Amino acid sequence: MGDPHWLFGDQLGPHFLAPGDQGPARDAPVVMIEARSVFRRRRFHRAKAHLLLSAMRHRAAELGDRVRHVRAETYREGLREAVGGAAVTVCHPTSRAALRLVRSLDRVRVLPARGFLLPHDAFRAWADGHDGAARLRQEDFYHWVRRELDLLMDGDSPAGGRWNHDHANREPPPRGERTLDAPKPYRPREDDIDAEVRADLDRWEREDGIRFVGRDGPRRFPASRREALAALRRFTEHRLAGFGPYEDAMLAADPVLHHSLLSSSLNLGLLDPAEVVAAAEDVWRAGRAPVNSVEGFVRQVAGWREYVWQLYWYFGEDYRHGNALDHRAPLPDWFLELDADAVTARCLATVLAQVRDTGWTHHIPRLMVLGSHALQRGWDPRQVTDWFHRCFVDGYDWVMLPNVTGMSQYADGGRMTTKPYTSGGAYIHRMSDLCDGCAYRPGDRTGERACPYTTGYWSFAHRHRALLAANRRTARAVQGLDRLGDLDDVLAADRRWDRRTP
CATH class of the missing domain: 3.40.50.620 (HUPs)
Known part of the structure; x- marks a missing residue:
């Protein structure tokens, strides 16, 4: 033995x-x-x-x-x-x-580590061959890993004739539709083990002083290998085909859309990423899903998830201390407590309520609603990273450190992304129905109905003018800033969010 x-x-x-x-x-x-x-x-x-x-x-x-x-x-x-x-x-x-x-x-x-696609040594050899951290880009890594694993390839060429089908995967939701009417995702049934866990958590809060945040409703995500495989089958057979076009869309009444809900199962180790991407590729080769949907999903698992895992170890322990933008503001209590009812801005209130009630939202609300607001407000990136780690069912240190510190908060100064990711209210309005019925107007940058994302965007651009002007991907933001005739009024409107909840 x-x-x-x-x-x-x-x-x-x-x-x-x-x-x-x-x-x-x-x-x-x-x-x-x-x-x-x-x-x-x-x-x-x-x-x-x-x-x-x-x-x-x-x-x-x-x-x-x-x-x-x-x-x-x-x-x-x-x-x-x-x-x-x-x-x-x-x-x-x-x-x-x-x-x-x-x-x-x-x-x-x-x-050695298991539950990922590549050993650390293989990634390190690839990364060192790209001049170290200065030129590491996810798209380059994604091409390499697909070649290495012969994943979604036709011989030496990518399936469908191109590596990235993002051009077909950025559709806003249909106007006037409250949902995409996608087939329902897999939902597990709770059992005696769940009842025991809930009783233990109640006792810990009551007797041991252990405190939680958010709500513990009926369990929404797989807790066993059998459930995880059922969720994978449900997604690949019934939901994957519609995933691609609307993967960046947001709808208040339909937070799941066509998303897989498999991230927690992957991150608990219930599913192996190799079997997940193989199942997706099989559906495409059988003609049951278009290449843009399958490629978009494969990129999330074999591209982004694997890239984040490898960078967590490659960048080293000092990476978590990065604060290239010198953001120091503490997270406000309403955010820490997931108090969506205190928030007026409909997009932020809706997404915060989703986190409060389920511990999950898909990647665009994370990046462009929650993360973008934190970036605009200048919140401490270590506190933001910790919040995402604690509040998401799929959040672990290796997941959130690169995703939040690098991708969302640009605290690494661009080691893993080419620009800060933030926007005004116009982007949220275009990609969602979250502005409908809001007290603020996405196009207003001054006045009582000024959108906190719009004022926040211009305030961020003003605060980091030199950095953005030197980056070809963000230089247009500074040019737009220079054309604003009411910049002082915009900055004054934005400062009110430092004194009250948006």
């Missing part, structure tokens, strides 16, 4: 126990540890805590007598209770903090 193998709560799929080169022994006992200290350190979304614990307990139930499932205050205490001083193996953890922990413990052997 091999050494016991320790499974973290985001390593729950069978591929983390599959034997192979530098893998756990075929007959290795399994250790799983629920550490309450994780929930004391951060105030997580309650639905996130519920999903994580439910997934761990479902996996423990599947493993039966093979697993030693321990509930302890800390990982150290739990490991000591589970194995005493015995040696254990563990797959490379997904966070730097967890990696430091396992490396600090006696007789813990760290195996």
